[in-house]
Amino acid sequence: MARYDEHDQARWVPEPPGNPERGAFERDRARVLHSASLRRLAAKTQVVTPADYYGLHSPRTRLTHSLECAQIGREMGKILGRDPDLVETACLAHDVGHPPFGHNGEEALDELAGPCGGFQGNAQNLRLLTRLEVKVITEDGRSAGLNLTRAALDSVCKYPWAAPSCRVPGIPRAGAGLPYCAYPDDLAVFQWIREGAPDYALSFEAQIMDWADDVAYSVHDLEDALASGHLAAGDLRDPEERLAVCALAREWYAPDADPAELAEIFARLLAEPLWPGRFDAGPADLAALKRLTSSLIGRFCRSAQDATREAYGSRAVPGARVREADGRHDADLVVPRTTRLECALLKGVTARYVMSREDHHATQARQRELIAELGQLIMAGAPGTLEPALRPAFENAPDDAGRLRAVVDQIASLTDASATAWHRRLSSGRMRPLRAG
Template sequence: MEGTTHALTDDHRGLYDAVDTERWAAEPDKRPGRTAFQRDRARVLHSAALRRLAGKTQVVTPGSRSYDWDASPRTRLTHSLECAQVGRELGAALGCDPDLVEAACLSHDMGHPPFGHNGEEALNEFAKDCGGFEGNAQSLRLLTRLEPKRFVPDPASGELVSVGLNLTRACLDAATKYPWARGDHPTDPDSVKFGAYEDDLPVFTWLRRGAPADRKCFEAQVMDWADDVAYSVHDFEDGLHAGHLDPNMLYAEPERTAIWQVAIGRYVPADTAPEELRAALDRLMEQEWWPHGYDGSAVAQSRLKDATSQLIGRFCLAAEGATREAYGSGRLTRYGAELVIPREARNECAVLKAVADLYVMQRDEQERIRADQRIVLAELAEALSARAPEGLDPQFRAIFDAAPDDKARKRAVIDQIACLTDASARSLHARLTRRGRRAER
């Protein structure tokens, strides 16, 4: 959509209507004066699922000794809070409801299992015969089914069933990064990225009412860019803090070539020329605030913190300016606009991701830890499946007992595992297999 100008109709200028604020289960507002999106934000903020993110891996496992510095590395929770701050301000600048965007940012990673993307891959392998596993689809499942906030009578049986946090349609849509079911990717049917499991399609269809097929709403696009900005900048910052990255290495061509190899195809399209990425890194390193010669001193830490602020501002202002140039000064919401991100900004963000990937995530020590984590989750999944419903928490035991078939019962086991923190996954694994694996170092 870069460089394309779109006309907006009056219907799209900052209006959230009754369809946007509708909830799956109607309910009265207990505190008049609050907006529907303020209620959404409060429900997400007070949820157990959000709190559990404090014990889930972002890049380095929480509590591991792979960081030899006083401050702890970021977790999924700290990342979500930082993403929410970035997204709220960018969304507000473009005319979105800030509470709506913040709620989407806070909830976008709720479905991620223990051990981050590594755990996601392990659970996807285990779930290949019952619909797969995807962290974003799991987030929708948590928000609409698993997080115990609101129960309503089932129209058919009269029994109480959970509707999760019962968020508004616009909020659920804003939290949907991949608005299609498994196998329905608009250009790649084999993609592992999707936003809803088969048995969650009724609520997915409801939340997508009136939405153009496969298109993310504007607030979801803001959330997605805020996510990219937050983790690219902060993973780079953590890598410097931990001593895994020497900024002087970024001048050497062998290291630069390795960065381009990581970035192309993973963080930028496969046809991106290395010269584009070289220019992107050069632009960043030419800035006065770039953390040249970082040595861990108090002055250097202060400069690094300023650099993270400068980078976040740079990426957000680039998107805000390009989007305003395309759409003008009106309020941009829902399906009235597309977030425009200049190619130069995307490349700069991608270079930071690739640097963190190469120097932090691809270290030999981390690969040994990830291999152990995959074994833990695979063994845990097999042990729970063999014993179920024994070993399941009461909530998931009830889901297991009510499941109509083996696939649904297996999904209940997966739901239980996905809700665990890194530490509780290891603890449960040790208990069920009668042995614990070596602690991470």
């Protein structure tokens, strides 16, 4: 098991010792698990919305995706010698900053938030964990969020650099149009989190979280696409459909891949006996679908685990892990290229049969319009149209950008359904100023 020192277990705001029978990372996991931000993910769509499917197979939400990601990451972390509670905390928290309507909502909020520096779901994760999800208050009355350990917060940093607009010497920043983990006004805590870490280097735990996320959503979104009827079991037997999936996978997820390479890998993957020949949602079909899901997850995880052990010289010893001497930034998770491309192809299947549907595009357009209008409506009535916990940020903001950021924080906290309800009530004039309690 990797050793985690006082630096790793430090908190932004020092706290008195807790229960000696609970480790620091166990406390982190509990804080995320009991947070309102995690609960809200239950009402945020993953890919297939509940309205698209009726039956025993309930489609994933952001919450169930996060729970499944956490199970995958925890097991991988344990096998590779990392603290399983630390990795599970990162997996549970990796999506808490996502706004309503998923990545489509993220793009709409980024446009709305242009005057205050933009919006990025990963940066919103950090903002929420260190500021908006209030558990600990500093001596001067500011929120320290959940006040997680340095190692836990760093493990959530999938893109450990600041927004392109940051111009602070010594702080790495993203290129234009690329994701990042810190807004300009969250740089103080970001610097504290990254203290001693090499620029641009993901911690080993963050890399496990990232791969667990890829594995979970590529496999489970495929399962939801089949169960919801958007994808028929026979669709992928059509050579033209396979080529279309390969083209979309290359465009969206694997731009460095050669089309012929993708086609060959896809053909080999589909030739595996684990694929169901049909799916009519009967008991045998449901069991076959679960076997497919389990087999793919095991395939992707074992591949990364074996390659990582081999890279660090521990493959020869059964059950061996990455060396204890390898700290949080001293080792890398090794995922073979073929495995990454297999994962990208599964994402391409969902992209083609779910995200590229005409009705899906029409829904996305309506969602973007709703978020833009909701921003105008909330700003027009603020601070009364903000929840009480967010009003001080609006009232004490030094400028228009700060006030806009408070409005963006409010919208980002909403679920799909509550965003629609807020828009309906504000646009009709029936929504009174929100009151505490």
